[in-house]
Amino acid sequence: MKFFIDSANLEQIRSIQELGLLDGVTTNPSLMAKEGINNVDEHYQAICKITEGDVSAEVLSTSYEEMVQEGRHLAKLATNIVVKVPMTFDGLKAIRTLKQEGIRTNCTLVFTPIQALLAAKAGATYVSPFIGRLDDISSEGIKLIRQIKKIFRNYQLPTYILAASIRHTLHVVQVALAGADYVTIPYPTFISLVKHPLTDIGLEKFLKDANKI
Numbered sequence: 141m142k143f144f145i146d147s148a149n150l151e152q153i154r155s156i157q158e159l160g161l162l163d164g165v166t167t168n169p170s171l172m173a174k175e176g177i178n179n180v181d182e183h184y185q186a187i188c189k190i191t192e193g194d195v196s197a198e199v200l201s202t203s204y205e206e207m208v209q210e211g212r213h214l215a216k217l218a219t220n221i222v223v224k225v226p227m228t229f230d231g232l233k234a235i236r237t238l239k240q241e242g243i244r245t246n247c248t249l250v251f252t253p254i255q256a257l258l259a260a261k262a263g264a265t266y267v268s269p270f271i272g273r274l275d276d277i278s279s280e281g282i283k284l285i286r287q288i289k290k291i292f293r294n295y296q297l298p299t300y301i302l303a304a305s306i307r308h309t310l311h312v313v314q315v316a317l318a319g320a321d322y323v324t325i326p327y328p329t330f331i332s333l334v335k336h337p338l339t340d341i342g343l344e345k346f347l348k349d350a351n352k353i
Contacts (some may be wrong), residue, residue, distance in 0.1 A: 141316045144193070144324035146304070147184065148175045150326040153190050164193030166246070166268075166304065166324040168224070169200060181217055188218035196246045196266075198224035199234075207234035215243045222246050222265060227255050232262045239263030247303065253287040260292065260299035268320070270314070272305035281305070283337055285318040 143165035145156050148171040155161045165187055177183045184197050195218070199210040207230060211223040215238075223238060225231045226248045235245045239262070246266040248260035251274060256267045269288060271281025288301055302322040303315040309332050315323050323332075 141320060142193075142322045143330075144196075144302070145321055145330060146171070146306070146324040146326050148172045148177065148187075149232045149327065150186060150190065153187060156327070156330055157190050160278075161269075162191050163192060163322070164195060164324075165191055166196040166224070166302070168198050168248075169227045169327040171276065172208075184214070184217050184221065187222050192220060194220050194244070196222050196224040196248075198248065199226075202226075202228070202230065204230040204233045204237075207231065208237050211238045211243055211245070212241070224248050225264075227251075227259060232258060235262040235264050248304070253283070253284065253291055256288040256299075256301075257291055260297045264299050266300045266302040268302045268324075270305035271303060271311060272307040274305075275307065281311075282318055285315055285320050289319040 143161055144166050145153055145162060146163040146166045147153055148167045153165055162248055172180055188195050197214045199207045201207045201210050207225060211234060214223050215221050222244045225235050227247055227249050235247060238245050244265040247264040248268045250256050250267050250269045259267045269284045271284060274281040274284060285303055300321040302324060303320040304324050306312060306323060306325050306329055309329060312323055312325060312333060
């Protein structure tokens, strides 16, 4: 399973890249707003210079024509840009057109296995099931990953499953067991993956014992 970071913060992205663990980046308008970004295009280009992995850049339009136009613009910003398109009727149509033009896409806001299947049939490079938001309303987000994985295997679909809306470290373990191809992780959760209290206790004991030698 490959790791993306879900962030628009350049320092956070760079720190994970320096660990050698970063396979790509996802962003969204909320993350951009959180960082107070004024020039979104330049910020995407800055992110793309940090990582050679795919960077999902989200369209802000809702109509087919505008999404296609915006997708074409975003794809020109860098070779590793993947255009993030919402799961709507117009979004599916835009995914199909962008696919025909050789532009890769990430279908976002996926909440059912049928939505994922439709996105794959339209030609999406990635589908992003939002598991945390399903858990928030007492649905089983991990079950969605398993269902999508089975459907994609049944029909040998080439679309990647990019697990999104990750809330905690257990989600990362669960999506790995469920067979997600990628997972996009918020920075605090990414850091938490490394830490364990028993690791800290063990290291402290080793160092104390070493001082006795």
